[in-house]
Amino acid sequence: KAGVTQTPRYLIKTRGQQVTLSCSPISGHRSVSWYQQTPGQGLQFLFEYFSETQRNKGNFPGRFSGRQFSNSRSEMNVSTLELGDSALYLCASSAPGQANTGELFFGEGSRLTVL
Amino acid sequence: DQQVKQNSPSLSVQEGRISILNCDYTNSMFDYFLWYKKYPAEGPTFLISISSIKDKNEDGRFTVFLNKSAKHLSLHIVPSQPGDSAVYFCAAKGQGGSEKLVFGKGTKLTVNP
Numbered sequence: 001k002a003g004v005t006q007t008p009r010y011l012i013k014t015r016g017q018q019v020t021l022s023c024s025p026i027s028g029h030r031s032v033s034w035y036q037q038t039p040g041q042g043l044q045f046l047f048e049y050f051s052e053t054q055r056n057k058g059n060f061p062g063r064f065s066g067r068q069f070s071n072s073r074s075e076m077n078v079s080t081l082e083l084g085d086s087a088l089y090l091c092a093s094s095a096p097g098q099a100n101t102g103e104l105f106f107g108e109g110s111r112l113t114v115l
Numbered sequence: 116d117q118q119v120k121q122n123s124p125s126l127s128v129q130e131g132r133i134s135i136l137n138c139d140y141t142n143s144m145f146d147y148f149l150w151y152k153k154y155p156a157e158g159p160t161f162l163i164s165i166s167s168i169k170d171k172n173e174d175g176r177f178t179v180f181l182n183k184s185a186k187h188l189s190l191h192i193v194p195s196q197p198g199d200s201a202v203y204f205c206a207a208k209g210q211g212g213s214e215k216l217v218f219g220k221g222t223k224l225t226v227n228p
Contacts, residue, residue, distance in 0.1 A: 004158070031214055033214055033215070033216075035216075035218075040220075041220065042204065042218050042219060042220035042221055043159070043204060043206075043216075043218040044218075045215050045216065045217070048213060048214055048215055055212070055213055055214075056213045056214075056215050058215075090158055090159070092158075094214055100146075100147075100208075100212070101147055101164060101166075101208075102147040102149050102164060102206065102207075102208035102214065102216055103149065103161050103164060104161065104214065104216065105161070106151075106158030106159045106160065107158050108156070108157055108158045109158055
């Protein structure tokens with residue numbers, strides 16, 4: 001069974017640009033969540049989607065947005081990039097029935113560098 | 116305000132000895148606590164969890180202890196192996212249907228041969 005797949009793995013952008021990151025969850029997983037990892041802050045929750053609906057949103061500015069498609073794939077978008085957006089963006093999915101235990105399956109992440 | 120805290124950024128132990136990683140939390144409404152392990156250039160992987168109604172959960176070399184009165188949990192690894200060298204994140208999940216996890220900042224464990 002393929003794991004959570006995130007693309008692209010690495011990307012470099014300049015301030016003011018926008019970026020779209022993609023996540024394909026494990027087959028059969030309908031819930032997808034996104035986290036930002038930075039050296040000083042650890043993993044911070046961005047969003048959570050289930051059946052194309054945003055179920056929860058973290059404390060990030062409106063420049064950060066996301067969506068989920070009918071096949072459970074998810075994308076997140078960051079507009080008007082700032083230097084502080086440089087981070088590892090992690091996507092995670094959960095198995096049906098496992099959602100309440102907090103056990104998530106993470107992808108390898110998309111490493112964004114903003115210059 | 117950090118709801119989940121890992122106060123030790125790093126820990127170094129000898130192979131074969133016990134590793135103890137600690138985590139403190141402030142929110143009494145968390146219903147699950149989890150440990151994730153992360154190697155460089157990889158995503159975090161689930162290691163072990165404990166429900167808030169339990170005080171101990173064991174899985175092979177890994178045991179998690181929960182002290183609700185102290186709002187403290189710890190992960191014990193016995194015996195430690197060099198392959199256990201990684202960053203360990205403590206995480207907590209709130210009650211309800213949301214899967215949102217609140218993570219600590221991580222502890223880098225180094226197991227020396």
